[in-house]
Amino acid sequence: MAQPDPRKDRDPRIHVTVDQLRRLAHGARALSLLPRQPASSILNGRHGSRLRGRGLNFEELRGYLPGDDIRTIDWKVTARTGEPHVRVYTEERDHSALLVIDQRMSMFFGSQVYMKSVVAAEAAAIVAHRILDQGDRIGGLVFGETIIAEHPPQRRALALNQLVNSIAQANNLLHPTQAVPAKPIHLNTLLQRTVRNVKTNALVALFSDFEGLNDESEKYLRKLALANDLIVFNVFDPASRGLPASLRLAISDGTQQADLDASDPAVRARINTALVNRLDILHAWSRKYGFPVVPLETDKPALDQMLALFGHRGRK
Secondary structure (H helix, E strand, O other), X not given: OOOOOHHHHOOOOOOOOHHHHHOOHHHHOOXXXXXXXXXXXXXXXXXXXXXXXXXXXXXXEEEOOOOOOHHHEOHHHHHHHOOOEEEEEEEOOOOEEEEEEEOOHHHOXXXXXXXXXXXXXXXXXXXXXXXXHOOOEEEEEEEOOOOEEEEEEEOOHHHHHHHHHHHHHHHHOOOOOOOOOOOOOOHHHHHHHHHHHOOOOOEEEEEEOOOOOOHHXXXXXXXXXXXXXXXXXXXXXXXXXXXXXXXXXXXXXXXXXXEEEOOOHHHHHHHHHHHHHHHHHHHHHHHHHOOOEEEEEOOOOHHHHHHHHOOOOOOO
């Protein structure tokens, strides 16, 4: 007798399934990650630099022909040969995109509707579906406390399926009783590996709560932003805006447990300061290096938030 699939009983607000992430493909078609953005999109105007779009690849040098644009004349070659020559370019057919998805234990939290890990997983799947649909290559890095799954960019449906599978697997490893390892993967380790894996003029999308952000993180984000189109999806819980004084929490790392009493002004002040400082630093770097920060909360579905933030009407 076949055993029931335990995933059918899982709450989609706490853990995702592969089917759940695949079903987001239809809604993703309404989004645009190309250079031309709706006027109200978070990627437009004052919110951040426009996406570079597809560039031009040099193809050949040839003799000048009547009707050629004089701006394409290669004056050095023309002077050397004594005959006018032009440089011929072809438009890049596709781009590479690398999605970096955080599924560490810090993401396994949500005071409203969804876990941060679920919002990050769904948002990444939405972007992955849209990128492949517009004909670009899709790849990614999915990381948890001790694992990093690497997927080099490819323009195949199989590449998207492999990425979605890795996201779901990492997400389902998160559990309240999961013990934090002695040497968990740090955010900077992931950023460093992203810099090493990504090529120039690619789209890089980071989905994280940016736990562990510090001064060293700046150099990696700077490198990514200067050489690529960097989009930062900051996943946060509404509680990070300020802990209510009535909040009581039991926090565990899988081995030890601590009680958090937000009625203590000193405790509440320290936690609020840490959360606000992290966001302030991220936005300061956003302004300095010109990459947009897309805020995603845990109180609404990821697709609804992204449709609104990218300047599109909500789904019917």
